[in-house]
Amino acid sequence: MVMEQRPIPVQSIKGADDTSTQNLKLLFYLIEIERQAKIFNDSFESAVDAATAGSNADAWKNIQAAMFAGIIVSRMVTYGQDPKAEGWPGTNGQAKKLAKEAKKTRIKELRRLLALPDNEDYPLYDLGRIRNSLEHIDEWLDRALYAPSDVAALSDWYLAGRSLIHSSDDLGKGEGVAGLRGFSPETGRAIFHRHQYDLFVIDIEIAKAYHNSREVQTDLLKEIRGGCLFGGGQVFLFTDDLAQRHDWWRSERAKILGEASSNPRIDGRVRLWMKVQDQSQ
DSSP states (O other): OOOOOOOOOOOOOBBBSSSHHHHHHHHHHHHHHHHHHHEEEEEEHHHHHHHTTTOOHHHHHHHHHHHHHHHHHHHHHHOOOOOOOTSSSSSHHHHHHHHHHHEEEEHHHHHHHHHSSSTTGGGGGGGGHHHHHTHHHHHHHHOOOHSOOOOOOOOOSSEEESSOOOOOOOGGSOOOOOOOOEEEETTTEEEEEEEEHHHHHHHHHHHHHHHHHHHHHHHHHHHOOOOBBBOOOOOOOSSOOOOHHHEEEEEEEEEEEEEHOOOOOOOOOBBBOOOOOTOOO
C-alpha cells in the first residue's frame, strides 16, 4: 500500500496588525461552528429519515452524531462552567484567569457576530444537559438498575410516535428511572432521562448559526489587511509498515465481527413492545 500524500491545512492566526489578527482568530472559531453545525444538520436529517423509515439503528447512530456536533456548537457560545487551566502559562491562578478571559472574549464576540441572544434560556445554550445525559450514561444506568425503586422495566434507545416514556421528576421518592432515551421523528421530540428536547427547534437554530457563520466569515475576510503570517508547527512522520498495518486491521476486525454470535433473542420474554393508545383523536 502506498500512502497518499494529502495536503495539510495551515491556517494563519496572525496578521499584519491587531485588527487583522483578531479577525483571523475569530475566523478559526467561526469555521469550527460552521463545520459542526453542518454535521448536526446533516446527521439530524438522516436520523429523522431513518426513524420515519423504521430503522432504529440508523436513526440513533445519526442522532448520537448530531448531538455530539450540536454540543460543540453550544459550547462555543455558552458560558457554563469555568474552563480548565491546563495548558495556559503561569501559576495555577494566572492560568485560570487567562482561560476565563479567553472564554469570555470568545463567547461575547461570537454571540455578537452570529446575532445570538444573551438570554440564557435560548435553546442552543441548553444542549449542555444533553451532553451530561450522553456522556454520563454509565451513571444513569447504574442509578436505573441499582437505586432502590419500584420500577421493574426500562424503556431505552427507542423510536416513538406521539408518546414517550420518561422518568419521574422527583427521583428521591422511590419512583426511580423508567425511561432513558427516546425519539419521535414526527414531532421532533426527544427524551434524555428526565429532560425533554424539541430537536426540530434546535436543528433550525443550528442551521441559523451555520448560515450566519458563513456570512460573517465573508465580512471578516474583507477586513484583513496585508499579508498573513505562517509557521510554528512541527511535522511528525509515521514510521509504521503501512501495508502490513492496514491489512492487519482489516483482517482482525473482519475475524472478530464475523465470529460474533447471532442477535440474542431478547424480544418476547425479556423485552415486550407496548402499544400506546392515541387519546388525542
